[in-house]
Amino acid sequence: MKKFINAVDDVLTESLDGFAAAHADILALGGGHKFIQRKELKQGKVALISGGGSGHEPLHGGLVGHGMLDAACPGQIFTSPTPDQMLEAAQAVDTGAGVLFIVKNYEGDVMNFEMAAEMADGTMSVITNDDVAVEDSLYTTGRRGVAGTLVVEKIVGAAAEAGMGLADLKALGDRVNKATRSMGVALTSCTVPAAGKPNFEIAEDEMEFGVGIHGEPGRRRAKLEPADAIAEEICTAIVGDLGSAAKGRALLFINGFGATPAVELYLMYNSARKFIEAHGITVARSLVGSYVTSLDMAGCSITLTMLDAEMEKFWDAPVHTAALRWGM
Amino acid sequence: MKKFINAVDDVLTESLDGFAAAHADILALGGGHKFIQRKELKQGKVALISGGGSGHEPLHGGLVGHGMLDAACPGQIFTSPTPDQMLEAAQAVDTGAGVLFIVKNYEGDVMNFEMAAEMADGTMSVITNDDVAVEDSLYTTGRRGVAGTLVVEKIVGAAAEAGMGLADLKALGDRVNKATRSMGVALTSCTVPAAGKPNFEIAEDEMEFGVGIHGEPGRRRAKLEPADAIAEEICTAIVGDLGSAAKGRALLFINGFGATPAVELYLMYNSARKFIEAHGITVARSLVGSYVTSLDMAGCSITLTMLDAEMEKFWDAPVHTAALRWGM
Numbered sequence: 107m108k109k110f111i112n113a114v115d116d117v118l119t120e121s122l123d124g125f126a127a128a129h130a131d132i133l134a135l136g137g138g139h140k141f142i143q144r145k146e147l148k149q150g151k152v153a154l155i156s157g158g159g160s161g162h163e164p165l166h167g168g169l170v171g172h173g174m175l176d177a178a179c180p181g182q183i184f185t186s187p188t189p190d191q192m193l194e195a196a197q198a199v200d201t202g203a204g205v206l207f208i209v210k211n212y213e214g215d216v217m218n219f220e221m222a223a224e225m226a227d228g229t230m231s232v233i234t235n236d237d238v239a240v241e242d243s244l245y246t247t248g249r250r251g252v253a254g255t256l257v258v259e260k261i262v263g264a265a266a267e268a269g270m271g272l273a274d275l276k277a278l279g280d281r282v283n284k285a286t287r288s289m290g291v292a293l294t295s296c297t298v299p300a301a302g303k304p305n306f307e308i309a310e311d312e313m314e315f316g317v318g319i320h321g322e323p324g325r326r327r328a329k330l331e332p333a334d335a336i337a338e339e340i341c342t343a344i345v346g347d348l349g350s351a352a353k354g355r356a357l358l359f360i361n362g363f364g365a366t367p368a369v370e371l372y373l374m375y376n377s378a379r380k381f382i383e384a385h386g387i388t389v390a391r392s393l394v395g396s397y398v399t400s401l402d403m404a405g406c407s408i409t410l411t412m413l414d415a416e417m418e419k420f421w422d423a424p425v426h427t428a429a430l431r432w433g434m
Numbered sequence: 435m436k437k438f439i440n441a442v443d444d445v446l447t448e449s450l451d452g453f454a455a456a457h458a459d460i461l462a463l464g465g466g467h468k469f470i471q472r473k474e475l476k477q478g479k480v481a482l483i484s485g486g487g488s489g490h491e492p493l494h495g496g497l498v499g500h501g502m503l504d505a506a507c508p509g510q511i512f513t514s515p516t517p518d519q520m521l522e523a524a525q526a527v528d529t530g531a532g533v534l535f536i537v538k539n540y541e542g543d544v545m546n547f548e549m550a551a552e553m554a555d556g557t558m559s560v561i562t563n564d565d566v567a568v569e570d571s572l573y574t575t576g577r578r579g580v581a582g583t584l585v586v587e588k589i590v591g592a593a594a595e596a597g598m599g600l601a602d603l604k605a606l607g608d609r610v611n612k613a614t615r616s617m618g619v620a621l622t623s624c625t626v627p628a629a630g631k632p633n634f635e636i637a638e639d640e641m642e643f644g645v646g647i648h649g650e651p652g653r654r655r656a657k658l659e660p661a662d663a664i665a666e667e668i669c670t671a672i673v674g675d676l677g678s679a680a681k682g683r684a685l686l687f688i689n690g691f692g693a694t695p696a697v698e699l700y701l702m703y704n705s706a707r708k709f710i711e712a713h714g715i716t717v718a719r720s721l722v723g724s725y726v727t728s729l730d731m732a733g734c735s736i737t738l739t740m741l742d743a744e745m746e747k748f749w750d751a752p753v754h755t756a757a758l759r760w761g762m
Contacts, residue, residue, distance in 0.1 A: 111660070121700045123704045124701055124722075127717075334440055364693075365693035366693075367729055367730050369729065373438055375453075376449065376451045376455065379455055399695050431759055432762075
């Protein structure tokens with residue numbers, strides 16, 4: 107295992123310490139290392155909290171700040187955070203207007219956020235499940251929540267910043283999730299530090315279509331194909347799943363899994379965009395980068411969100427987080 | 435070779451096409467794929483142009499835009515751009531106030547930018563050579579220019595935006611370069627698509643201290659060490675080389691080489707910051723991410739720039755590029 111670490115048990119806390127020090131103008135750690143919270147809370151705004159297993163950075167901590175999340179709860183690597191993390195985070199950032207949890211659909215995450223919701227007052231939840239690759243997976247009943255979660259957090263975050271109420275934010279989050287589809291492809295496995303060896307085996311000439319962000323099995327194992335063919339298979343699944351909704355303006359998001367450099371991500375963007383536009387969809391907004399990662403996995407996912415005018419407005423609204431920043 | 439590509443010969447053009455389409459609000463391709471230029475030129479501003487071999491993305495194309503570069507010339511992967519690329523770029527973005535070339539110290543780059551400077555009127559050049567690892571390297575006489583180049587481009591870019599003249603910009607660029615030191619460490623090699631195999635061999639338990647951004651040999655091959663020890667060796671070299679200048683306020687920049695995920699980069703930031711601050715230097719500004727990459731190399735570099743008040747002001751100034759954006 108080749109990683110920049112000191113001791114396996116300290117990876118998360120030391121990385122969080124570095125993260126908080128590097129972005130002290132935006133955020134701070136709370137409760138030791140239990141949660142990352144926005145430095146300056148906005149009174150009367152609905153608080154947005156997300157979280158999940160670590161190893162997907164910059165999701166979610168890198169999305170804490172003006173116009174996105176008020177707090178993020180990092181679990182151990184690929185392990186759900188605990189209900190007390192979420193409860194403490196909610197108590198720390200709730201300014202009286204209620205709390206919306208944004209939860210990727212994994213059994214542990216959903217269960218623990220539900221327990222936190224029962225203990226806290228005035229919370230609602232949006233469950234993201236944008237991954238079209240498979241129904242029912244290693245850690246999931248139904249579809250997995252993957253990179254589309256960032257899109258939900260951005261749009262709902264901007265709406266919360268603009269003063270939208272809790273119930274409307276939940277409805278908006280559900281609507282964005284429903285308009286969003288993703289699918290990934292892995293070229294290599296990732297290695298969890300505590301395991302010290304690759305999460306799964308994959309041959310030198312193979313890739314895994316529909317891989318999950320923890321290396322969960324996808325749709326099929328295949329020989330490596332050209333980028334255009336990979337983009338076509340993924341986009342066909344996405345557009346097919348959207349059905350009649352696959353028209354109009356869209357956000358196209360190419361997400362790296364951690365070990366894939368920008369030169370390849372932009373090439374995949376080029377391949378995906380050609381396919382999407384050939385299907386009569388207008389790529390109105392774009393995001394390319396490693397935002398929802400799987401440690402050191404080589405690979406990427408493609409996310410498409412069909413935009414309505416309100417969603418597009420909130421996507422464009424100012425944001426100031428460690429990983430996403432514009433307009434301020 | 436596991437990469438998202440179609441054909442080896444098309445990697446650069448397809449990636450540039452994707453890049454330009456994803457960031458059409460900021461930049462456009464010029465002369466086919468000869469250069470990337472800022473979409474809206476500012477009349478009367480000194481034009482800043484950089485460039486170099488591709489494979490280091492987002493450097494330099496991702497740094498084109500308001501407050502940084504006016505154009506970037508991408509060579510083939512790990513190959514210098516040609517003088518006609520630089521000349522065409524200069525003709526396209528010079529609005530009459532002259533052109534400053536910012537050039538990483540590699541023999542091919544320096545020679546070709548010099549030839550372009552001879553053909554164009556009113557140009558000056560800043561040569562960056564921030565890498566303390568080695569004197570005279572595979573492609574370099576003297577020290578190599580590496581991640582510190584981004585710092586030069588940001589600070590000089592802001593000054594140009596603010597209306598500073600050509601000679602003063604050159605002096606400022608030279609001053610920033612002189613205040614900047616970098617050194618890298620590789621955990622794996624990178625693979626150039628046209629070669630199809632790793633650029634160099636490195637054992638499963640080894641790392642290369644002082645590696646160049648093309649995989650050039652560094653100071654020494656060593657067994658993998660804890661992050662703190664790696665940071666200490668690199669920072670000792672940097673601080674030692676700065677000598678009496680190693681005091682006051684600094685920018686600490688942890689740069690990923692392409693295949694190292696954020697969780698490790700922030701952990702390295704934590705290790706480096708502890709060391710730097712223990713030496714009485716104030717880490718006043720921070721940057722953590724994969725900005726000056728070496729294709730799919732796993733590894734990182736540490737850059738330290740000793741800041742004066744003017745440099746800090748220009749670092750903080752608004753910037754709107756694909757890779758760096760704040761204040762607007």
